Amino acid sequence: GDELVLAVERVMAHADESRRLGVRANADTPEDAARARRFGAQGIGLCRTEHMFLGDRKALVEHLIIAESEQEQEEALSALLPLQRSDFIGILEAMDGLPVTIRLIDPPLHEFLPDYTDLSVQVAMEDDHDRRDSKHHKLLDAVRRLHEQNPMLGLRGVRLGIVIPGLFKMQARAILEATAERKKAGGDPQPEIMIPLVAAVQELELVKADIVQVAAAVEDETGVDLDFKVGTMIELPRAVMAAGEIAEAAEFFSFGTNDLTQMTWGFSRDDVEASFFGRYLEKGIFGVSPFETLDRDGVGQLVRIAVERGRATRPDLHLGVCGEHGGDPDSIHFFDDAGLDYVSCSPFRVPVARLEAGRATSIGELSDSA
Ligand code: PEP
Ligand code: MG
Numbered sequence: 001g002d003e004l005v006l007a008v009e010r011v012m013a014h015a016d017e018s019r020r021l022g023v024r025a026n027a028d029t030p031e032d033a034a035r036a037r038r039f040g041a042q043g044i045g046l047c048r049t050e051h052m053f054l055g056d057r058k059a060l061v062e063h064l065i066i067a068e069s070e071q072e073q074e075e076a077l078s079a080l081l082p083l084q085r086s087d088f089i090g091i092l093e094a095m096d097g098l099p100v101t102i103r104l105i106d107p108p109l110h111e112f113l114p115d116y117t118d119l120s121v122q123v124a125m126e127d128d129h130d131r132r133d134s135k136h137h138k139l140l141d142a143v144r145r146l147h148e149q150n151p152m153l154g155l156r157g158v159r160l161g162i163v164i165p166g167l168f169k170m171q172a173r174a175i176l177e178a179t180a181e182r183k184k185a186g187g188d189p190q191p192e193i194m195i196p197l198v199a200a201v202q203e204l205e206l207v208k209a210d211i212v213q214v215a216a217a218v219e220d221e222t223g224v225d226l227d228f229k230v231g232t233m234i235e236l237p238r239a240v241m242a243a244g245e246i247a248e249a250a251e252f253f254s255f256g257t258n259d260l261t262q263m264t265w266g267f268s269r270d271d272v273e274a275s276f277f278g279r280y281l282e283k284g285i286f287g288v289s290p291f292e293t294l295d296r297d298g299v300g301q302l303v304r305i306a307v308e309r310g311r312a313t314r315p316d317l318h319l320g321v322c323g324e325h326g327g328d329p330d331s332i333h334f335f336d337d338a339g340l341d342y343v344s345c346s347p348f349r350v351p352v353a354r355l356e357a358g359r360a361t362s363i364g365e366l367s368d369s370a
Helices: 002-018 030-038 055-066 070-094 116-125 135-146 157-163 165-184 201-222 237-241 243-249 257-265 277-282 299-313 329-337 347-369
Strands: 022-026 044-048 099-103 190-195 229-234 252-255 318-321 342-345
Touching (some): 002 347, 022 347, 030 070, 044 342, 055 070, 055 135, 070 099, 070 190, 116 135, 157 165, 157 190, 157 201, 165 201, 190 252, 201 229, 201 243, 229 243, 237 243, 237 299, 243 252, 243 299, 342 347
Parallel strands (some): 022 044, 022 342, 099 190, 190 229, 229 252
């Protein structure tokens, strides 16, 4: 028992000494954050906040969806603020002293809207008299209005933040209030606010201006100096091409290789396996799913372009990856070679990522000296 543990610890220590890449984890709860830390994660590379709007909180989200005035929208958002603040306090506390990249909400909208058929049934059961003003009726209207043919290409990420600016502002406030509270309690919170699905620097600038304004207000109210970063996901081919400009407004990039793979190949990440995927494998068009192992020739080339253009603008631009590929051994070798600063993966993959990052650096040094 003990000898085995010691041997494993020795191997891990060796990998940690050799590796150049940092290893963070994707975690959305304090429990996952704590687990990631035990596995040796050096921070959180992706905290997905959309999951925080499900479960008990669905009713609050429904208020937001059916809000008919700005005031109603504000009310719905202020009910969510204290819940989000405590979400972030928990995660920042679990990762005290380490960076925590919190991504503002990126829902595929269809996953958050109530089911159309269920709603229709409920509305049909209501008295004629109540129907028009009922919550179900309003929701049904909203679901009709918000229906999209291609939700993954639709009102997601930063687009939602631009259409409902109060939503991102509420989240930024919750993150920054949580940061102030942790600091007051003697902690060392290191939040990084990340904007999803950015295609153009103008989107990032709009959102960033709001965040900066919220931060000034929170500093005023709490008397705490706030240190935080603002950065973006790079997960659309256009963001890759515009990376030089985008880096002017971003302190860090994190590659969302799930979406970048989907958008580059033009395959739906949700449907591909069920439809033609098997044929592609059979015919050798690819040997392994590009959603598992980074497609070096296509998606990988885009990563390299974004690294080069981003660093040309901002030499100290911090670069990571938080798509599934961040925990895939072959892909980790690629990210090391492409010059990223860290990979982020599920907590359970952290030990393997540490080992693989160690091997990647050693192999890289061997081939450099050859
Ligand atoms: C990605 O697209 O790679 C990513 C990390 O974000 P999500 O999977 O949440 O879209
Ligand atoms: Mg994504």
